[in-house]
Amino acid sequence: MEALDYHAEERRKAEFDVEEMKIVWAGSRQAYEISDRVARLVASDPVFRKDNRTMLSRKDLFKDTLRKAAHAWKRIIELRLSEEEASKLRFFVDQPVFTDLHWGMFIPAIKGQGNEEQQQKWLPMAYKMQIIGCYAQTELGHGSNVQGLETTATFDPETDEFVIHSPTLTSSKWWPGGLGKVSTHALIYARLITDGQDHGVHGFIVQLRSLDDHLPLPGITVGDIGMKFGSGAYNSMDNGVLRFDHVRILRDQMLMGVSQVTREGKFMQSDVPRQLVYGTMVYVRQKIVADASCALSRAVCIATRYSVVRRQFGSHNGGPETQVIDYKTQQSRLFPLLASAYAFRFVGEWLKWLYTDVTQRLQASDFSTLPEVHACTAGLKSVTTSATADAIEECRKLCGGHGYLSSSGLPELFAVYVPACTYEGDNVVLLLQVARFLMKTVSQLGSGKKPVGTIAYMGRSEHLLQCRCEVERAEDWLKPNVILEAFEARAARMSVTCAKNLNNFANQEEGFAQLATDLAEAAVAHVQLIIVSKFIEKLQQDIPGKGVKRQLEILFNVYALSLLHKHLGDFVASGCITPKQGALANEQLRLLYSQVHFDNPSLLLYMVLLLERLLQSTSF
Numbered sequence: 001m002e003a004l005d006y007h008a009e010e011r012r013k014a015e016f017d018v019e020e021m022k023i024v025w026a027g028s029r030q031a032y033e034i035s036d037r038v039a040r041l042v043a044s045d046p047v048f049r050k051d052n053r054t055m056l057s058r059k060d061l062f063k064d065t066l067r068k069a070a071h072a073w074k075r076i077i078e079l080r081l082s083e084e085e086a087s088k089l090r091f092f093v094d095q096p097v098f099t100d101l102h103w104g105m106f107i108p109a110i111k112g113q114g115n116e117e118q119q120q121k122w123l124p125m126a127y128k129m130q131i132i133g134c135y136a137q138t139e140l141g142h143g144s145n146v147q148g149l150e151t152t153a154t155f156d157p158e159t160d161e162f163v164i165h166s167p168t169l170t171s172s173k174w175w176p177g178g179l180g181k182v183s184t185h186a187l188i189y190a191r192l193i194t195d196g197q198d199h200g201v202h203g204f205i206v207q208l209r210s211l212d213d214h215l216p217l218p219g220i221t222v223g224d225i226g227m228k229f230g231s232g233a234y235n236s237m238d239n240g241v242l243r244f245d246h247v248r249i250l251r252d253q254m255l256m257g258v259s260q261v262t263r264e265g266k267f268m269q270s271d272v273p274r275q276l277v278y279g280t281m282v283y284v285r286q287k288i289v290a291d292a293s294c295a296l297s298r299a300v301c302i303a304t305r306y307s308v309v310r311r312q313f314g315s316h317n318g319g320p321e322t323q324v325i326d327y328k329t330q331q332s333r334l335f336p337l338l339a340s341a342y343a344f345r346f347v348g349e350w351l352k353w354l355y356t357d358v359t360q361r362l363q364a365s366d367f368s369t370l371p372e373v374h375a376c377t378a379g380l381k382s383v384t385t386s387a388t389a390d391a392i393e394e395c396r397k398l399c400g401g402h403g404y405l406s407s408s409g410l411p412e413l414f415a416v417y418v419p420a421c422t423y424e425g426d427n428v429v430l431l432l433q434v435a436r437f438l439m440k441t442v443s444q445l446g447s448g449k450k451p452v453g454t455i456a457y458m459g460r461s462e463h464l465l466q467c468r469c470e471v472e473r474a475e476d477w478l479k480p481n482v483i484l485e486a487f488e489a490r491a492a493r494m495s496v497t498c499a500k501n502l503n504n505f506a507n508q509e510e511g512f513a514q515l516a517t518d519l520a521e522a523a524v525a526h527v528q529l530i531i532v533s534k535f536i537e538k539l540q541q542d543i544p545g546k547g548v549k550r551q552l553e554i555l556f557n558v559y560a561l562s563l564l565h566k567h568l569g570d571f572v573a574s575g576c577i578t579p580k581q582g583a584l585a586n587e588q589l590r591l592l593y594s595q596v597h598f599d600n601p602s603l604l605l606y607m608v609l610l611l612e613r614l615l616q617s618t619s620f
């Protein structure tokens with residue numbers, strides 16, 4: 001039976017309402033309809049073809065990218081697409097391009113850190129793309145350590161200007177997307193200096209190129225940093241290098257929403273946390289989490305198609321060979337990735353709500369949830385991108401030799417995706433930020449300040465430090481409350497153990513440095529608990545459609561128990577579960593794999609069919 005006939009056959013046998021499952025995956029009926037409409041628009045437009053991009057030279061690839069970006073903009077205007085539809089169209093074009101940074105960072109930074117006048121001045125031009133911006137924070141010498149940035153912005157009271165300068169080679173701006181060829185403006189992060197005093201890093205809008213002939217302006221040295229990982233991949237993006245030689249800008253080109261410099265040169269730190277200067281990174285990190293579920297689902301789609309169609313060994317009396325998806329090893333590698341795609345989808349939906357909530361609170365000068373939002377966006381960005389990058393490589397390996405062919409779509413997907421583990425914050429550095437938040441919470445236990453939100457379980461640490469999982473049979477692991485308590489106990493015990501061990505050092509900084517690896521692992525445990533708990537919360541919602549909720553419950557158990565199996569050492573070492581209970585979890589996982597496979601092939605194939613539309617123009 002041909003693959004597509006097989007798919008059609010399986011769809012007819014669906015154990016659940018496939019149409020309703022599409023709505024769950026998309027987040028809402030409206031979101032699904034927009035996705036479906038825009039995906040068809042992109043897939044049917046030959047200008048947006050992607051199957052040739054790995055064969056193009058860097059120069060032709062870049063020209064192809066500009067052509068697509070211009071065509072996308074033209075279609076957005078012609079079809080009067082909404083902001084959501086336009087964002088979807090850029091997403092489905094699926095080629096890193098300067099507009100990612102113009103729309104994804106330059107504009108949000110002005111909205112988040114500029115004052116009212118600055119928003120009114122710059123946003124209309126940016127929305128019409130009369131100016132094209134990039135986000136120029138990272139330097140050759142500093143990326144993770146933002147407070148180590150060296151570019152200076154020195155206020156000149158004589159002329160009411162800032163002088164932007166690159167004092168050292170390592171202060172050269174390095175990496176900003178869109179900088180190398182396209183951007184006319186940049187949001188520069190530089191050390192604000194007034195009257196000889198250094199006030200730390202702030203944002204400044206600087207014009208780089210002429211709006212007439214696009215040539216660099218006086219004092220500006222700018223260019224592309226060259227080829228990156230892979231052939232096509234991120235080479236469609238003009239990541240650039242930028243140096244300033246005493247470039248003068250007006251005082252009102254410093255973003256003044258967080259702090260100000262008066263005409264007299266007086267630095268004014270408004271009563272908002274200085275970390276709001278980092279707000280754009282927080283915004284993008286929460287978007288990256290949703291993006292992880294998309295990238296992961298594409299890889300799972302390809303590997304599932306392959307696993308369902310590919311046959312190898314096992315022929316009896318000349319009959320067909322065995323489908324590789326029947327092999328337990330194939331199932332134990334593939335199904336947790338399918339489940340992870342749904343888990344990241346749901347935690348991404350929740351994170352989008354958390355970010356929207358903090359944005360509204362900030363407008364009312366309520367900064368109470370800022371630390372948690374930082375910890376959640378940093379932690380979830382780190383954990384979901386690391387897992388997704390590993391998963392795409394695993395999907396390549398699941399497809400044998402064919403997974404290594406460009407035409408499989410996997411090598412390109414991997415090459416485009418993996419920098420997500422670095423950009424918007426190196427994943428290890430971000431985990432250490434989560435650890436800092438955890439240690440601060442543990443240190444405040446007993447102070448009367450009740451932990452809330454995603455860290456509320458720490459308020460029950462006395463119980464969690466001594467509880468025993470009530471698991472005597474494999475099926476006991478199918479109870480969400482049993483799984484949740486196991487993950488809470490593991491996270492609480494790892495954090496409390498780190499906090500106790502920190503006390504063995506002369507000071508917190510020394511302890512943090514020596515225990516960094518343990519702290520990063522405790523951060524992962526905390527973040528995985530968040531993902532598990534948000535999946536449970538999703539299952540507690542009203543989920544329409546025959547059999548849909550049942551499928552999601554199976555995927556939840558696959559996700560949680562495969563994580564427990566992978567990190568069994570943590571769970572047993574921290575005393576949360578016994579080795580026997582760990583063995584029962586693994587036994588239950590095996591039973592679940594057979595369910596996912598035999599009772600629900602349409603779930604896999606549904607993912608294939610829905611995501612196939614996303615892959616329409618991928619050549620595989």
Ligand SMILES: CCCCCCCC/C=C\CCCCC/C=C/C(=O)SCCNC(=O)CCNC(=O)[C@H](O)C(C)(C)COP(=O)(O)OP(=O)(O)OC[C@H]1O[C@@H](n2cnc3c(N)ncnc32)[C@H](O)[C@@H]1OP(=O)(O)O
Pocket residue numbers: 100101103104105135137138143144145146147177275276278279281282284287288291370371374422423424425426429433436437440
């Ligand atoms: C753009 C596209 C949009 C759509 C996305 C779709 C999917 C993506 C697909 C394609 C797009 C690709 C885009 C790639 C573009 C890439 C861009 C970049 O990479 S931009 C540069 C990113 N750089 C970083 O992330 C730097 C990481 N480093 C930092 O953030 C900071 O240096 C730090 C590590 C946090 C340390 O900062 P600092 O030294 O100032 O602080 P600390 O001393 O550690 O902590 C002091 C207290 O401040 C709190 N804190 C720190 N950060 C924040 C924050 N962001 N928000 C709130 N609070 C914060 C910290 O917790 C400490 O608090 P206390 O412990 O003192 O209470």
Ligand SMILES: Cc1cc2nc3c(=O)[nH]c(=O)nc-3n(C[C@H](O)[C@H](O)[C@H](O)COP(=O)(O)OP(=O)(O)OC[C@H]3O[C@@H](n4cnc5c(N)ncnc54)[C@H](O)[C@@H]3O)c2cc1C
Pocket residue numbers: 101135136137138141142143144145174175176177234239419422423424425426427428429432
């Ligand atoms: C494809 C791509 C696009 C990018 N786009 C942009 C952009 O548009 N704008 C922009 O401003 N930047 C951009 N960046 C830069 C990106 O933000 C930085 O690369 C990132 O912040 C990491 O900084 P770094 O490269 O200087 O590495 P470092 O910060 O020097 O880190 C190097 C290594 O040291 C480790 N390390 C560092 N500090 C610690 C610590 N305290 N504890 C333990 N380990 C540590 C890290 O884990 C890392 O492995 C982009 C990067 C890439 C790859």
